[in-house]
Amino acid sequence: MLPVSWILLALPVSALAAVDKAYGVSPSLLEKYTPSSKSTWTCLDGSKEIAWSAVNDDFCDCLDGSDEPGTGACPNTSFYCTNEGHIGAFIPSSRVNDGLCESECCDGSDERPGVCKSTCKEVGEAYRAKRDAERKLRKTGSKIRASYIAFAVKEKKRLEDVVITSEKEVAAQQREVNRLKDLVERTESLSMAALEHRKESPLYRALLKHHQVLKSLQKEHEKHLEREKELGDILSNLRTGYNPNYQDMAVLEAVRGWEFLAGLPHINDVHKDDQPTEEELGSDEVEEEEEEEEDILTVEELEEELPALLESDYESLLIEHDKHVGTPSDESLLFNVGSYVPDALLPQFEAVRDGLLTWLRTFGIIKGGSDGEPADTSRAKQALSSAENALRSAEREKSNAEQDLSRLFDPKWFGRDGEWKKLQGTCLEKSIGDYTYEVCLFGEAKQKPNSGGTSFSLGHFDRWNDAAGLELGSPEYYSKQYYARGTKCWNGPMRSVQLVWTCGTENAILSVQELEKCEYQFTGTTPALCLPLEDLEKKKDEL
Amino acid sequence: MRALSSLLLLAAAPLALAVKLEDFKTCDKAAFCRRGKAIAQRAGENPDWKSPYSVDPSSLAISSDQTSFTAAVKSSLYPEINFGLDVRVHKDGVVRVRMDEVNGKGKRYDEAASWALVAEPEISKDIRWTVGKKEVRATYGPKGNKVDVEIAFNPLVVTLSRNGRTEVALNSLGLMHMEHFRTKEEPQPTPEAVEGEESAQTVMEVPNPRSWFEGEEEDGYWEETWKSWTDSKPKGPQMLSMDISFPNHEHVYGIPQHATRLSLPTTSGEDSYYNEPYRLWNSDVFEYMADSTMSLYGSIPVMYAHSKESTVGIFNAIASDTFIDVAHPSAHSSYTHWISESGILDIFLLPGPKPADVFKQYTGLTGTQELPPHWSIAYHQCRWNYVSSDDVRTVQRRFDEENIPVDVFWLDIEYAEEHKYFIWDKKNFPDPVDMANDVSAVARKMVVIVDPHLKRVQSYPVYKEAQELDVLAKTKDGQSEYEGWCWSGSSAWVDFFNPASWEWWKGLFKTSQGSSDKCAWIESTTDVHIWNDMNEPAIFNGPEISMPRDNIHYGGWEHRDLHNLNGMLFSNQTSQAVRARTDPPMRPFVLTRSFFAGSQRFGAMWTGDNLGTWEHMAVGIKMVLSLNLAGFSFSGSDVGGFFGNPEPEMLVRWYHVGAFTPFFRAHAHIDTKRREPYLLDEPYKSIVRDILRLRYSMLPIWYTAFHESSVNGMPVVRPHFVVFPEDEAGFAIDDQYFVGSSGLLVKPVTEKGATEAQVYLADDQVYYDYFTSHAYRGAAKGRNVTVPAPLDRVPLLVRGGAVLPTRERPRRSSPLMRRDPFTLTVALDTAGAARGTLYLDDGESYGHAAGALVWREFTAARRGRATHVASADLAAAAAAHGQAPTANAGAGADVGVGTGAVVYDPQNAFADEVRAVRVEKLVVLGLERRPGTVTLGGAELEWEFVPGVASGAGKEGAAARLVVKNPVASIVGDWEIVIQ
Known part of the structure; x- marks a missing residue:
């Protein structure tokens, strides 16, 4: 837009009335701009009949503004410039006769004659050059995009294969688990009676109680650790993020307190010379350390011992305990249980028992048969649990593959053609000022300080552009990606990213701006958004 | 722009914020005030005083x-x-x-x-x-x-x-x-310096003959400690x-400036509304209260x-x-x-x-309110911060895409590298001149902030030059450079009381280097104007967030003596500097936060860091009215509230307030969500667009009111008592007001969920609803009428007897309206008469001081059964009476044009320029009957008439409405239309 000098043409009103009646009319409406036989004209909404001379007389007569297509006298209407030598365009009526030559109207028809010269030749050429460049870019981009789609198709095949293989694996593992479950159940039912008796032992009961309390304590402890970590994160963010210029003593105290507690050096201090040296800090820390009591485990030891302790198999312990204190039962229950079985059932029992023992020996769960090793149900359980693990992992593999498959051509994920699948896990970076911004597509976005230090999560992939009125799966839909629920700002929301895509031959982040506190806007290019030209043009035709 | 801290401000949380009262002194925390209050106390207790x-x-x-x-x-x-x-x-x-x-x-x-x-x-x-x-x-x-x-x-x-x-x-x-002034008496070494009753009795033995008036004690005569600061008081x-x-x-x-009612509530005496006196001590008060006597940014x-x-x-x-x-x-x-x-x-x-x-x-x-550049009374879009030149371009593009008018885009402190004003942060603003030119391509302007604190680093040339010139404020020893903390960290303050700073400061704003070897702002353009903030001065680590009182300024004066002047000197020098950028000079726009009596000569002010609450919206109106009475008409409050995220309803109502405030700017804190009008959902977006278009259509009314204010000191917005000085019922009214002499009476809605408003009509006159022409009737002893106030409508009435000149074509920015035709709305009074004025000039130069202007008077009068609507040249009439048609004593005199002589030529260059601007529509409200003919110079005009209530009929309802199409070919000439 070129500002033009404010030379007002001293046109009398009558001269304005001489504006062509069809001036500014869109080609599709041209035929409606003809006078009636009585030299009148009816507003397009039919609301009013006016003199034909009142059309384009620079005075708004019609409620719908249709009588002033060429003067801008009616607000909220459109003006059509023919732009001979180029393509026609509409501009809002507010830009007609405002003294500025609109770039959209290269023929200069939006202003009074003589104000703007026609630039349609140049504009047309530039437009075509730009369009050609864009087409070229799109063409190249769409080829890459096609390769992404091909990748997705292959990926589909691969995933389907994975599903099939994992299905087989699941079935096999399921059979194993069933068999082992059966075995364990039998074993358990056999030993149950004796076990029940021993479980009456006060020692065993106390042990269970200890276990319960320890477990609760551990849970509680973990909760506190987590809270402490969160608080530490908040304080660390406060420490690095607060504005020292604000001079708010409460914040300064919090920061200093945290630095002291966490053994960090002062930052952002008003008086630089007050800053303590590293040695001073170090010595502080030493003083801080509490004297260790004997018999008290270190943190590391505790971390190691506690889970192990909690995983103890108390039933096995019970049995071992029996052995240790020399209870009369020196044989495993499994072998003695026959004495309790009614005679009539004995043959069947022995058959089952032998089968079981053979199986257990084969797997090395119990040793030998006659040497009286305890045929622990716990061992059977362990076998079952590892079989179950294998089953779960097979199931997981299957469901992952199924999920991947379902997302592959889901417009809410990798697109109807799966064109975005290729980019999953691709990480793009842009270094701006003191930070490098990174986004791993469909994963996590991060802000990493260039000088080292903790990086902040700017969020995880959340959704595409779901603004109201946008068609799911349309190019506009894919023009924005949202990453949400990143690290919370100490004085603001959780960090988030809006990633604005345009078609380009490279996958790249072009710019990063923090438009609102902790809400980032990335712009980037990707071939995934380069629709083939034919598709675009088809879309235009449909409109 | 902002106050001290954004700490603990949660963007999404409702505003439950409060000022830190302990950061500021009350009377009992200031020795001189205690002493003064004690005199009043003693006088009150002594009948023989x-x-x-x-x-x-x-x-x-x-x-x-x-x-x-x-x-x-x-x-x-x-x-x-x-x-x-x-x-x-x-x-x-x-x-x-x-x-x-x-x-x-x-x-x-x-x-x-x-x-x-x-x-x-x-x-x-x-x-x-x-x-x-x-x-x-x-x-x-x-x-x-x-x-x-x-x-x-x-x-x-x-x-x-x-x-x-x-x-x-x-x-x-x-x-x-x-x-x-007295000599400090050093404590006498008493031989029996024992503490306790004995020594107290010794003192009592020597009766103080002045204690009935001054009291017994020397309360804080020579030194005063408050919080961590000690004021040395060398002069006693x-x-x-x-x-x-x-x-x-x-x-x-x-x-002013206090966040309180217009009619000042009491602070002492029985049942006083407040229990603390009003204070004048320019202060950067973070999250100030909406009802308080605390001092604020200006005095x-x-x-x-x-x-x-x-x-x-x-x-x-x-x-x-x-x-x-x-x-x-x-x-x-x-x-x-x-x-x-x-x-x-x-x-x-x-x-x-x-x-x-x-x-x-x-x-x-x-001095009167300086006639501002015309664009500056249009809409300003601000935020802390538009973060890059591309951000600015995007904001402009979005406004244009949505066809929402705006004239000015603002940049807060983050444009400046490390808050070193004048120095662009090139990472985000790599092309400041191109950016400003992109904005001015649509006849818009930019306003960029320059604060008075200079970052104390030798690599900052502005600081270095100030130091070399020795124009920085000094500590109490009168020698050392004062160091305090502000946005830029360790900073120094220019002492604008020092005349040596003035020419240098002017040079800083020059947009070309010229022959000077000093700093100039070559990375700026003459379409960039200036915002002066933090000029109380705000100093984060100083007593009461300002300068120590014993700091020394030019001439040896202590800061305590001249503190309240400090802000005015800054905007004074800045406005002179901006004016001096061009030859011939152009009208500067400078917004200041701190001010004093006389600041109206140097630009505009705003009410600082308000909160996004209904209470602040309401008190903002009262504060602006108070400032208007105090000569500072060009005032306004941040639309939407600086702190917080206003709900759409509140934001829409606030835009109504802004559209009827002399200075109209939306602004927001860095922690808030963006809230530019184009971001609103429907119907809010369209409502705000219409509000902005309403303001733009009324710019001729506002500019005429500013012109009147610049000539005779009348407030641009006028509370009831100003218009009806004898109507006692209106003396305390401060929530509805008139715009200039136009006859427009507005009562912005400042309550959530309102659908109608009570408007007080002080006189026996007809008032027309601006939007519907519904006629309301006032009464000689005053009368309240109920006016519909759905969200998309501000209660706005036109007093019978007004003629309103408006421009009804929406444009992207106000300069693009310069050759748009006028609409004249004649609101007949009960006697069938009306009068209105229109002042026009080029809106940016000082040509008006040399007579390049158009000043018209429109009248309607009944003669027999006919109503005559006429236009006369008010400037020529004023000149004939020996009065200057425009204020040319102030800036005009400074820049050497308009030497006070009455200069006016009806054929002046500006009149010639707008001669082709016509009146496209004449609307007459309240005619008694359908006219037979409507003629101009004997020729019949084209018109339409909708029957309705006549102005003098005493009835309420839709008023009779005559619309004349294209009545007059030029706004400049004299004419008379006869409605027979």
Whole structure:
């Protein structure tokens, strides 16, 4: 837009009335701009009949503004410039006769004659050059995009294969688990009676109680650790993020307190010379350390011992305990249980028992048969649990593959053609000022300080552009990606990213701006958004 | 822009914020105020109280031309100390009373008036002083408005009365006290220096003859510690106390800036509304309260007293910390007590008698509102911060895509690298000149912030130059550079009291290097104007977030003496600098946060960091009205509230408030969500678009009101008592007001969920709804009417008798409307008459001072059965009466155009430029019947008539409406349309 000098043409009103009646009319409406036989004209909404001379007389007569297509006298209407030598365009009526030559109207028809010269030749050429460049870019981009789609198709095949293989694996593992479950159940039912008796032992009961309390304590402890970590994160963010210029003593105290507690050096201090040296800090820390009591485990030891302790198999312990204190039962229950079985059932029992023992020996769960090793149900359980693990992992593999498959051509994920699948896990970076911004597509976005230090999560992939009125799966839909629920700002929301895509031959982040506190806007290019030209043009035709 | 801290401000949380009261002093935390209050306390408890001050009649000396007199004043407390009194009457009847200590041990600050006054006032030549035994007096003024000034000798009391009725009196309650300079008495080494009762008794053995007045103790005479700061007070006590009474006035207004009602609530006396005096000490108050006497960013020590009978005022030219108690001893009287930390007594009595007279008298002293560049009364879009030049371009593009008008895009502090003003942060603003040019391509402007704190690093050339020039503020030793903390971290402050800073400061804004080897802002353009913030000055680690009082300024004055002037000197120099960028000079736009009496000559102000609450929206209107009375018409509040995220309803209502405020800017804190109008959902977006278009269509009305204000000091927005000075029911109304002399009466909605509003109509007149032409009827004794106020409509009435010139074509920015045709709406009064004016000029140069302007008067009058609507040249008429059609004394004189002579040529260049601008539509409301003919020069015009209520019929309902199409070919010429 070129500002033009404010030379007002001293046109009398009558001269304005001489504006062509069809001036500014869109080609599709041209035929409606003809006078009636009585030299009148009816507003397009039919609301009013006016003199034909009142059309384009620079005075708004019609409620719908249709009588002033060429003067801008009616607000909220459109003006059509023919732009001979180029393509026609509409501009809002507010830009007609405002003294500025609109770039959209290269023929200069939006202003009074003589104000703007026609630039349609140049504009047309530039437009075509730009369009050609864009087409070229799109063409190249769409080829890459096609390769992404091909990748997705292959990926589909691969995933389907994975599903099939994992299905087989699941079935096999399921059979194993069933068999082992059966075995364990039998074993358990056999030993149950004796076990029940021993479980009456006060020692065993106390042990269970200890276990319960320890477990609760551990849970509680973990909760506190987590809270402490969160608080530490908040304080660390406060420490690095607060504005020292604000001079708010409460914040300064919090920061200093945290630095002291966490053994960090002062930052952002008003008086630089007050800053303590590293040695001073170090010595502080030493003083801080509490004297260790004997018999008290270190943190590391505790971390190691506690889970192990909690995983103890108390039933096995019970049995071992029996052995240790020399209870009369020196044989495993499994072998003695026959004495309790009614005679009539004995043959069947022995058959089952032998089968079981053979199986257990084969797997090395119990040793030998006659040497009286305890045929622990716990061992059977362990076998079952590892079989179950294998089953779960097979199931997981299957469901992952199924999920991947379902997302592959889901417009809410990798697109109807799966064109975005290729980019999953691709990480793009842009270094701006003191930070490098990174986004791993469909994963996590991060802000990493260039000088080292903790990086902040700017969020995880959340959704595409779901603004109201946008068609799911349309190019506009894919023009924005949202990453949400990143690290919370100490004085603001959780960090988030809006990633604005345009078609380009490279996958790249072009710019990063923090438009609102902790809400980032990335712009980037990707071939995934380069629709083939034919598709675009088809879309235009449909409109 | 912002206050101290954004700490703990949760963007999404509802605003439950509060000011940190402990950061600011109350009267009992300031020794001088305690001492002043104690005098009032003792006086109240002593029925025999008599002021110790008296005039020595033998010393009375009347000047040879009779215009003024001087006299010696003595205090019975300190007979050895001499005070000098000087009283004079100005040409316009204003009385100036000055008193200072003579030949004392020190010198009180006496320069506040010289900064505040626009020029040395002319002394009246017609005054004759009559010396009596007990008093000296002068009587002047026309019959029926005889003003009598009396200075009683013992005790010294100054009284201004009219027709025998006391209008204002100084020291009538005997609270006047000027603490003289004294020598610090070092504590005597007493031989029995034992603590306890004994020594206390020793003191009591020597009775203090002055304790009845000054009290027993030397309360904080020589040093004062508050929080972690110690004020060294090397000059000792120099408090000034004065009671100013208005024994016949119920309402007092003025002394902005406080977040309170227009008619000042009481602060002392029984059942006072507040229990703390109003304070004037320019302060950066973080999250200020919406109802408080706390000082805010600026101070204008002018007060008006109003009653049905008269309006008078006082201007107390003092720039030190000042506390003011207000009380109403009886239902119809007002009493005020002013306690200042330092400075001479320099009080101007404004005799009135009408509101228009006191405004003329006050602005005669301190200057009228500078006529702003036209674009600056349009809509401003601001945010802390638009983060990059591309961000600015995107915001502009979005406005244009949505067809929402806007004139100015603003940049807050983040544009500057490390907050080193003038230095662009090139990471985000790599192309500042291109950015500014992209904005001005659509005839828009930019405003960029420049604060007074300079980052103390040698790599910052502006700081380095200031240091080399030695123009930085000094610590109490008068030698060392003062260092404080602000946005830029460790910073220094330019001392604008130092004349050596002025030319240098001007040079900083030049957009070309020229031959100077000093800094210039070559990475800027002349379409970039300036925002001055933090000029109280705000200093994060200073006492009360400002400078230590014992800091030393140019001339050896302590900061305490001139603190309240500091902000004004900054915007004064900046506006001169911006004006001087071009040759010929163009009108500058400078927004300031801190101000003093006279700041209206240098640009606009806003009410600082308000909160996004309904209470703040409501009090913002009252604050703007108060500022308008105090001469600073070009004022406004941040639309939407600086802090917080207003819900859409609140934001829409706030846009209505903004559209009817002289300075109209949306602004938001960095922690808030973006809220530019195009981001709103429907229907809010369209409503705000329409509000902005309404403001733009009414710019001719606003500009005409600004012109009137620049000529005669009338407020641009006027509360009820100004328009109806005798309607007592309207004296306290501060939520509805008139726009200039246009007849537009607006009552913005400031309540959630409202659907209608009660509007008070003060007179027996017809009022038309601006949007529907519905006629409402007022009554001679006042009447409330209910006006619909759905969210998309602000209650807006046109008083019968108005002619409104508007421009109805929406444009992207206001300069693009310059050749759009006008619509004239004639709102007939009950007698079938109307009058309105229109002032136009090029909106940006000083050509108006040389007569390049158009000033029209539109009238409607009934003659027989016909109504005549006519246009006449008001400028020519004014020139014929020897009056200048425009204010050309202020800036015009500064820049060497318009030397005060009456210059006006109807064929001036500007008139020629707009000759082709026509009147496209004439609307006449309230005609009695369908016209037979509507003619101009005998030729029939094209028109339509919708029957309805006639202006004089006394009925309510849709008014009769005549619309004449394309009646007049030129806004410039004289014409007369006859509606027969």
